[in-house]
Amino acid sequence: MITRLNKYLSECGIASRRKSDELIQEGRVQVNGSTVFELGTKINPDKDEVYVDGEKLKEQKKVYFLLNKPIGVITSTSDEKNRVTVVDLIKTKEKIFPVGRLDYNTSGVIMLTNDGEFSNYLTHPKNGIEREYTVKIDKPLELEDKEKLLKGIYLDNRKSKFTSVTFPKKNIFKLVNVTTVEGRNHFVKRMFDALGYGVNELSRIRYGKINVKNMKPGEYRIITEKEVKMLMK
Ligand code: URA
DSSP states (O other), X not given: OOEEHHHXXXXXXXXXXXXXXXXXXXXXXXXXXXXXXXXTOEEOTTTOOXXXXXXXXXXXXXXXXXXXXXXXXXXXXXXXTOOOBTGGGSOOSSOOEESSOOOTTEEEEEXXXXXXXXXXXXXXXXXXXXXXEEEEESSOOOHHHHHHHHHOEEXXXXXXXXXXXXXXXXXXXXXXXXXXXXXXXXXXXXXXXHTTOOEEEEEEEEETTEEOTTOOTTOEEEOOHHHHHHHTO
16 A cells, blocks of 8 residues: 555654654665655555665554653663663563653653554644643742633743643642643743743653553553553544
8 A cells, every 4th residue: 555655664663754754854764775855755565665774664563651751761762871761661672762752850651652653643732632740849839820821821932821730739839730732842841930930840640541650660561452542532
């Protein structure tokens, strides 16, 4: 079946479709011996031979993992400074990559897979998948600021908001649970920073319907087929 090259690359577990486009533009992808730069290139996986960085691709078995990311681990497949990555924490022969990202000092839910379609679906803002975070801020959240976070403030000239802001512990206003469908880098920290609050601790406690309750930092498990289907609904 004819398919787009970036889709095929993501199905082979190379990277998300967007990242695959970057690889194409960087001249790292060959089809039948010729380097392709055209982003809309279509191929037939049954007939065409595709190479990335000189290595021939074959479709892989799809795998899905859920990790409770500890702080002090980077969300990447490799690190030039040799720091531990989320991929290092998972024992698998498959070439997996993280779905979205968490900062070095953020803990909590991170999924890893070799399924680019799964990753695209979960990270694309148009699909409205909720992420929930527990945030420890450096001073109590004022009620009027809570309203601003819900109504929307401007980040990068774009109205940005949380869909819910609650206090998980009664009468403690430095501990806040926020929910968002945004995946922009440092989004939670930047939202608080815009109103003059520093974030001292940040943990993602839920992504769609997936959470890491009862999992210790550093612990991981396979995401079941049923859960994969539920997440992609
Ligand atoms: N928002 C942030 O600021 N950091 C994260 O790691 C995740 C969301």
